[in-house]
Amino acid sequence: MDLNAQIALLKRGCVSLVSEAELAKKLSSGRTLRVKLGVDPTSADLHLGHAVVLTRLRRFQDLGHTAVLIIGDFTAQVGDPSGRDSTRPTLTAAEVAANAKTYQEQAFKILDPKKTELRFNSEWLTPFMREHLLETLKRHTVQQLLSREDFKNRLAENSPLTLLEILYPLLQGYDSVAVKADVELGGNDQLTNLLMGRKMQVDAGQEAQVALTEALLVGLDGVKKMSKSYGNAISLNDPPNEMFGKVMKVSDELMLAYYELLTDADVAAVKAAHPMKMKKELARTLVARFSGETAANEALAYFENTFSKKELPTDLRVVSVSAGLTLSEIIVRAAGAKSRGEARRLITQGGVKSDGVKMLADDAFPAPAAFVLQMGKHQFVKIEVTAS
Known part of the structure; x- marks a missing residue:
């Protein structure tokens, strides 16, 4: 060279x-x-x-x-x-x-x-x-x-x-x-x-x-630098399905930065392709890098079967919320929690998932974003975050 x-x-x-x-x-x-x-x-x-x-x-x-x-x-x-x-x-x-x-x-x-x-x-x-x-x-x-x-x-x-x-x-x-x-x-x-x-x-x-x-x-909140202390990190030791799901939560704009900083891919080609296709490829690439090809392919299949192929309740409710609301506020508005305190307890107990990934921090969500919120084993709701 x-x-x-x-x-x-x-x-x-x-x-x-x-x-x-x-x-x-x-x-x-x-x-x-x-x-x-x-x-x-x-x-x-x-x-x-x-x-x-x-x-x-x-x-x-x-x-x-x-x-x-x-x-x-x-x-x-x-x-x-x-x-x-x-x-x-x-x-x-x-x-x-x-x-x-x-x-x-x-x-x-x-x-x-x-x-x-x-x-x-x-x-x-x-x-x-x-x-x-x-x-x-x-x-x-x-x-x-x-x-x-x-x-x-x-x-x-x-x-x-x-x-x-x-x-x-x-x-x-x-x-x-x-x-x-x-x-x-x-x-x-x-x-x-x-x-x-x-x-x-x-x-x-x-x-x-x-x-x-x-x-x-930038971490999963789309605002602060990635840090364990901010609760917005994707750890190298995350289980494959969890890492894949977290990467899929990254915004389309932020995805380009992840490609530039973490891969050797042509960013212009990534930008020209369909965002969902490239985000799945990014998630698969990163999981393969840290957990191996087999785990990456299994994580892709799990994600597609669980979310992309809509193997969810057929009557999935859709709720629109404004950007800037914290997870506990969204749970109160969309899932019927009696208070933010009750919602926070559910979060800390590991009972809340976003697109299959456990949410352990009561962070605010930027717009635009869309994800399936799961509380417990059987309660699902699709959340669409819009600009205020």
């Missing part, structure tokens, strides 16, 4: 690249690049939002480069403040260790283990905090660290901002020094941290890494 084709592949769907000229120079050198990705194990599972950057990392591997996957067992106990309006919950060392184990297992559903260097940043950050922190702090100003928009917003709103959070960019930046990264990948909310890594590498006498950031994958 020639240089221009490599750059086009590696840039697909990216938001920021600092800089393309530097990336071209590194790729032209003919050496095996060290491409860094750091993940803090803050929950038990990876989701499709993580898969976006892991997919790009795999593309580097397929071009012959080494993925340096850093498990942030040290930084997870600090808490990455990027894009946050509040401090992350504190995790114990035991919780971090348990999460780190599942992160590794799930990451290798995408990455090639033979081309991956797995590291834990406690290896160098523990001695760094003891031996080099004061020297590093001398090189960075308070104004520089507080110039970030997320920090500015929290200060303006008088939301607590811990000293550890302020130090987080320095810790992530030192990761790049420790592993001698040539390229670092991350979400676009990580750009400040990646640029800090460039500066710290130059301070340490190293060549600055290329910083390449991703668009943040």
Whole structure:
């Protein structure tokens, strides 16, 4: 593959690249690049939002480069403040260790283990905090660290901002020094941290890494970035039928972003095809990727038999609701629940499904949307969400 084709592949769907000229120079050198990705194990599972950057990392591997996957067992106990309006919950060392184990297992559903260097940043950050922190702090100003928009917003709103959070960019930046990264990948909310890594590498006498950031994958609510804490995530470990059903809930517009960020498909061709056909293909592709072809084909058959072929009550009622209503409000209006409290209890008990997928969060639904709402075993109603 020639240089221009490599750059086009590696840039697909990216938001920021600092800089393309530097990336071209590194790729032209003919050496095996060290491409860094750091993940803090803050929950038990990876989701499709993580898969976006892991997919790009795999593309580097397929071009012959080494993925340096850093498990942030040290930084997870600090808490990455990027894009946050509040401090992350504190995790114990035991919780971090348990999460780190599942992160590794799930990451290798995408990455090639033979081309991956797995590291834990406690290896160098523990001695760094003891031996080099004061020297590093001398090189960075308070104004520089507080110039970030997320920090500015929290200060303006008088939301607590811990000293550890302020130090987080320095810790992530030192990761790049420790592993001698040539390229670092991350979400676009990580750009400040990646640029800090460039500066710290130059301070340490190293060549600055290329910083390449991703668009943040929007979750099932169609509004916020995908996150377990927002209840809008599709986990890599979701059962095949559940993953398939969740992908089918994604809006047609959002589906195009999923294709661009998670597959190598021609987005223009996807856009020109029938949305339902392409959404089923997206769901089948993703389930196959994480659970295998057999499971993907079975999930497709299950979905079509249950929903597409209308194997539902013949007198299925259709109820139109306005966009912005939460799930509990919809249940009260459409399914006869006596109160939102009763509806929430049904949700938390796992008694509510949307297109066959259990709904465990009381989220609002954007328009346009249409889905079959199931309460218990026998109560079905088709919900059509329209613009207010």
